[in-house]
Every structure is written in structure tokens, then in C-alpha cells.
């Protein structure tokens with residue numbers, strides 16, 4: 163349905179579209195996105211004592227101020243000098259919010275140049291970490307024991323009254339799904355974000371700014387509140403690698419979210435998977451698999467022509483896993499396309515011997531997507547084949563489908579729905595909250 167050629171220039175598209183403008187001449191323009199060493203350099207250049215760097219780090223990443231005027235620990239004169247030299251905090255602006263009956267909130271977040279991305283808040287998470295060996299995974303399994311079974315698949319299985327509790331009680335743990343690019347170049351055929359292509363990379367500051375904006379809006383603060391992060395929103399993080407990995411480090415060192423509480427999902431940028439394994443500070447790895455063989459994966463993910471299944475699974479087998487760490491493979495089930503029991507057998511064969519688990523996601527429908535959602539029975543049958551073959555398999559709870567916040571549904575649905583190219587199978591834009 164999107165016939166543009168994407169594979170040949172994926173990496174260059176990601177890089178040249180970068181809008182990393184924090185360094186202008188000698189001066190920084192945005193504090194968000196700077197690490198401790200860079201803020202220390204800024205402070206020294208301004209002739210201020212070294213402890214000002216900690217004050218700025220705390221204000222920007224822990225207190226999540228939005229203006230220089232709010233950094234009350236700094237002298238007024240220093241704040242004025244910073245402002246006069248064009249420095250800002252670089253906070254993101256929440257332009258709109260859409261609230262689901264299940265408590266999920268989809269944020270439309272705007273940056274200085276007017277570009278926007280979507281960021282999703284999921285109270286109680288979506289069970290995506292279940293079985294990945296981490297503390298977050300144990301919490302997901304313990305608090306949602308039904309997540310791996312058939313009942314977790316059905317949106318209607320939990321009474322609406324039960325779902326609404328998320329909106330009224332402070333959750334014990336939550337997940338924020340963040341974007342790494344404006345749009346995406348990867349062109350997965352079942353993904354709404356793919357319809358608009360890629361506009362630009364986000365800077366490290368813009369990636370972190372999404373988290374700061376959501377934490378502030380939700381009035382939660384890590385590490386006191388248990389927050390998990392998934393880099394699974396708009397964009398392919400490994401096509402914006404330097405900014406993504408810097409953001410991950412800032413989220414650990416600045417915002418205070420443990421790396422074991424973060425997961426990054428890649429469509430399969432093989433060279434970057436290998437780079438990622440070398441990082442000292444890094445989230446857990448998830449790989450978007452979606453097909454059990456070369457032909458089907460190439461059809462669903464054109465990227466497979468460049469980095470094929472053999473290369474991808476090779477990189478996964480070589481990946482240096484840490485203690486208690488498992489690789490997550492994500493598999494979006496498309497009715498009648500990749501959801502046959504035989505496909506599940508092929509997946510089990512492909513992954514045999516890997517320390518991994520599989521997250522099954524029944525397709526989230528959307529305007530312009532020509533696939534159907536499989537029945538709950540098909541999902542459970544697929545899961546059973548994997549489990550019988552000894553592969554841990556979990557069904558991810560769909561979150562925020564009514565507001566287009568679920569997996570593969572991000573990217574300004576209003577924009578897609580009003581595009582002359584989009585098919586609109588009777589689906590209206592999500593209502594504003």
C-alpha cells in the first residue's frame with residue numbers, strides 16, 4: 163500500500179534529517195539533552211562554580227522545570243545571562259491529549275520547530291515486559307496473571323468498570339512509550355506510523371523531553387514511582403542511534419529510570435544491534451519479528467531485503483545478554499497472513515536455543531491498514547504452539563485502541579485520516595479528551 167522505496171536509503175534518511183540544533187556557535191540552546199560533562203563545560207565557560215552543573219542537572223531532569231526562571235537555585239544574574247545567550251530549557255509542550263477508557267493517555271507533544279510526535283502513558287503497563295527476566299517483567303507477570311492467557315487478548319474481557327479504575331487510582335507501575343523520530347522510514351506494512359514516512363530525527367533532548375512532560379503531567383517521579391520505558395513509539399530508534407543512546411543514558415543518569423526498566427524495539431537494523439550490544443548503559447533489546455520466513459517477512463517488512471532473517475537471528479544469537487536478560491521478539495498477528503499454526507512452528511524453529519521470549523500482539527486496526535485482526539482463538543492457538551515448543555510466549559494486552567494509542571497505531575491519526583491517500587474504512591479520528 164505504500165510503494166515508496168525505503169530500503170536503500172534508510173540509514174541516510176535518519177541521519178540527514180537530524181534537527182540536533184543544541185550547539186550553535188559556541189553556545190548551547192537547550193539544556194535538555196546535555197549530559198553532565200556538557201553542562202559542566204557550559205558552567206565553566208560561563209565562569210560559574212562547578213556545583214552549578216549539579217543544580218542545573220537536578221532542575222532540568224529531576225524537577226523537570228520548563229523555564230530558566232524556575233531554576234531558583236541559580237542566581238538571577240546567571241539565569242539572565244543564559245537567557246540572553248539564547249539558552250532555553252528545551253521542554254516539550256503537550257499540544258493535545260486523548261484519554262482511553264482503560265486509562266491510557268496518548269499525548270501529542272510539540273517541539274520548538276512545531277513538529278510533533280506521540281507519546282503514550284499506560285497505567286499498569288501493557289504486560290510487554292512479562293517473562294523478560296527483569297524486575298519489571300516479574301512485576302508485569304505478578305500484577306497481571308492473566309496477561310499470558312486468552313483472556314488477556316480480548317478487550318472486552320475486562321469490564322469497563324474495572325478498566326476505569328486505572329483512571330482513578332494511582333497505578334503501582336506504569337509504562338511510557340516514547341518516540342524517536344517524527345514519522346518512520348521503515349515502512350512496515352501493518353503500521354499506521356509508516357504511512358507518513360519520516361520527517362526528521364528527534365534530538366536526545368527531545369526524546370528525554372517527552373518523558374519529562376509525561377511524568378510532570380501524571381505527577382509521578384522515578385525512582386519513587388515505578389516507571390518503565392519502551393522505545394516503541396514513532397520511529398526506528400536504531401536509525402537515530404546516537405540520539406537514542408544518549409537519551410537512554412540521560413534517562414538513567416539524569417531522570418533516574420533504571421536501564422533494566424527500559425526496552426528498545428528495533429525492526430532489525432542489524433549493524434546497530436551489534437553496536438548496541440557493546441554499550442555500557444543500554445535498555446533491554448526487543449526485535450520486531452512479525453514473520454517466520456524470508457518471503458513473508460520481506461512482504462510485511464521491506465527492510466528484510468537489506469537485513470534478512472538470517473542476519474537478524476545471527477545478530478540476536480551473538481547479542482551479549484546480561485544476567486537474567488532475555489531478548490524479546492515481537493510478533494504482530496495479522497489475520498490469515500502470519501497467524502497459522504505452521505507459522506508458529508517455523509518461529510519456534512527459528513528461535514530454538516535463543517534466550518528469548520515472544521510477545522504476541524493481535525493487529526491493532528487503523529485507517530489505511532489493509533490487514534485484519536485475528537480471532538482470540540487464533541492468537542491462543544499460536545501461543546500454544548510456541549509454548550509447547552518451549553518458547554515463552556505472552557499476549558500483550560491491547561491498550562488505548564479506542565484512541566489509536568496501541569502498538570503500530572501512533573502518528574497523528576487525524577493527519578492520516580484526512581490524508582487524500584488514506585483509505586478510511588469507516589473509522590473516524592479519535593475523539594479529543
Ligand code: SF4
Nearest residue numbers: 346348349350353356
Ligand atoms: S512498526 Fe515501528 S519500525 Fe515499523 S514502520 Fe511502524 S514505527 Fe516504523
